[in-house]
Amino acid sequence: MRYLRQVIFEKIGKSKQKLLEESTAVIIGVGAIGSISAELLARAGVNLVVIDRDIVELNNLQRQKLFEEQDIGKSKAIIARERLNKINKDISVEAYASDLDYENIDSLAKGDIILDCTDNFETRFLINEYAVKKKIPWIYAAVIGSSGMIMNIVPGKTACFRCVFKEPTALLGTCDTEGILNTIPNVISAMQVTEAIKILTRQVYSKGLIYYDIWANKLIKSKVNKQNDCPVCNKKFEYLTGEKRSELVKYCGTNTYQIKNKNNLEELEKRFKNLGKVVKSDYYLNFDGIIIFKDRVLIKANSKKEAKSIFDRYLR
Amino acid sequence: MKIYIERTNKNINAKAGNVRELLKKLKLNPTAVLVRVNGEIVTEDKKLNSKDKIIIHSVVSGG
Numbered sequence: 582m583r584y585l586r587q588v589i590f591e592k593i594g595k596s597k598q599k600l601l602e603e604s605t606a607v608i609i610g611v612g613a614i615g616s617i618s619a620e621l622l623a624r625a626g627v628n629l630v631v632i633d634r635d636i637v638e639l640n641n642l643q644r645q646k647l648f649e650e651q652d653i654g655k656s657k658a659i660i661a662r663e664r665l666n667k668i669n670k671d672i673s674v675e676a677y678a679s680d681l682d683y684e685n686i687d688s689l690a691k692g693d694i695i696l697d698c699t700d701n702f703e704t705r706f707l708i709n710e711y712a713v714k715k716k717i718p719w720i721y722a723a724v725i726g727s728s729g730m731i732m733n734i735v736p737g738k739t740a741c742f743r744c745v746f747k748e749p750t751a752l753l754g755t756c757d758t759e760g761i762l763n764t765i766p767n768v769i770s771a772m773q774v775t776e777a778i779k780i781l782t783r784q785v786y787s788k789g790l791i792y793y794d795i796w797a798n799k800l801i802k803s804k805v806n807k808q809n810d811c812p813v814c815n816k817k818f819e820y821l822t823g824e825k826r827s828e829l830v831k832y833c834g835t836n837t838y839q840i841k842n843k844n845n846l847e848e849l850e851k852r853f854k855n856l857g858k859v860v861k862s863d864y865y866l867n868f869d870g871i872i873i874f875k876d877r878v879l880i881k882a883n884s885k886k887e888a889k890s891i892f893d894r895y896l897r
Numbered sequence: 898m899k900i901y902i903e904r905t906n907k908n909i910n911a912k913a914g915n916v917r918e919l920l921k922k923l924k925l926n927p928t929a930v931l932v933r934v935n936g937e938i939v940t941e942d943k944k945l946n947s948k949d950k951i952i953i954h955s956v957v958s959g960g
Binding site for chain 2: 610697698700701702722723724725729745748749750753761789792794797801802803805806808833
């Protein structure tokens with residue numbers, strides 16, 4: 582039996598294993614944390630929805646465990662589904678090569694729990710508002726350098742993300758400015774999935790914020806509190822309504838910029854064929870390193886200004 | 898009061914009436930850090946006293 586060792590474990594047993602097999606977890610972002618968390622949950626028997634807007638790049642392979650050299654240039658979400666199906670054919674895996682936003686979150690993030698494996702705060706604030714509104718538990722997880730953090734957000738029971746974190750007004754350290762050791766996502770993912778298993782099997786879960794630095798071997802747990810003036814707890818949803826969103830974002834750990842834009846791939850393919858080599862897949866076009874999806878464009882550039890300039894040159 | 902700054906792995910001494918003043922003194926952006934006082938993440942209004950144990954975490958965003 583596939584799950585025998587897990588069922589023998591005293592905290593799981595047959596009844597809680599059944600709960601896991603009846604559950605669906607939504608993994609938002611299949612990068613370092615997401616690829617490991619997705620694999621652990623697949624092996625544990627949990628059905629999955631994986632969402633990622635990005636494509637596999639060479640520098641991802643150092644830490645993003647579901648991907649191999651042959652996957653470079655392909656959609657992370659689609660490749661993740663292929664690998665997860667090979668790991669466990671008994672679970673269902675839905676994959677969306679999409680940029681999660683206020684317009685599609687309701688149709689894509691359907692599950693019993695959401696695992697935040699993103700690399701930016703805008704998406705986390707969106708997930709928080711959606712989860713609080715729909716009363717879906719979610720787990721914040723993030724890594725940088727040799728350290729990471731996780732926090733369970735269970736609407737109605739714990740503080741929400743906005744009770745603890747403010748909207749950043751400064752650039753936060755990213756994987757490309759501070760680097761990342763490939764061991765820390767494994768620990769943070771393991772913590773995140775363990776908390777997900779506790780929540781899905783209706784057991785006592787950790788409260789508060791957990792910080793861990795694998796280089797220093799230092800673990801710090803902190804209590805967090807609900808804030809009376811928290812806009813989200815007071816049902817003021819700014820990200821979920823689209824009031825707050827940015828059209829141009831830089832991906833963590835790369836020099837790739839994403840610009841939101843509605844694109845007609847057939848027309849663009851014709852245009853680019855006259856200019857150079859175009860590689861077409863089911864989901865996007867690749868023209869000279871510019872990746873064009875139906876809803877957005879990925880451009881490699883050294884600055885925001887340069888990314889906008891390339892966009893204007895080819896896609897306006 | 899004793900303060901441990903996690904990102905730089907440094908212990909320092911500083912005086913401040915509340916968290917807002919402390920962050921200003923240390924030139925830290927309040928949206929980029931979490932301040933833990935005696936085991937609890939607190940807001941900028943939190944009053945401080947000399948016996949408080951303070952940890953300043955940097956906000957982590959990578960994934």
